[in-house]
Amino acid sequence: PAGIGFNALNGEYVNMIEAGIVDPTKVTRTALQNAASIAAMILTTETLVAEKPEKEMAGMAGMGGMGGMGGMGGGMPPM
Secondary structure, rough: OEEEEEEEEOOOOEOOOEEEEEEEHHHHHHHHHHHHHHHHHHOHHHHHHHOOOOOOOOOOOOOOOOOOOOOOOOOOOOO
16 A cells, blocks of 8 residues: 555554655655666776777887978967
8 A cells, every 4th residue: 555664663564654754855866866877887887997008010110290280370379
């Protein structure tokens, strides 16, 4: 029946409202939001792990220093 629940303090099933056992909606909602946030973090933990950089092969030459865009001037204009 509606309103009946288990009172863990005395081990009996009681009318929760009459016994004064009431969860405020905000507390329940916050607990669910926190649980969902933690579950999402646990499921996406893989994205926090970075791969070990590969060593460059000795035979491959680097591309060298790439110059800037010629004729574009340098820096930001004064404010």
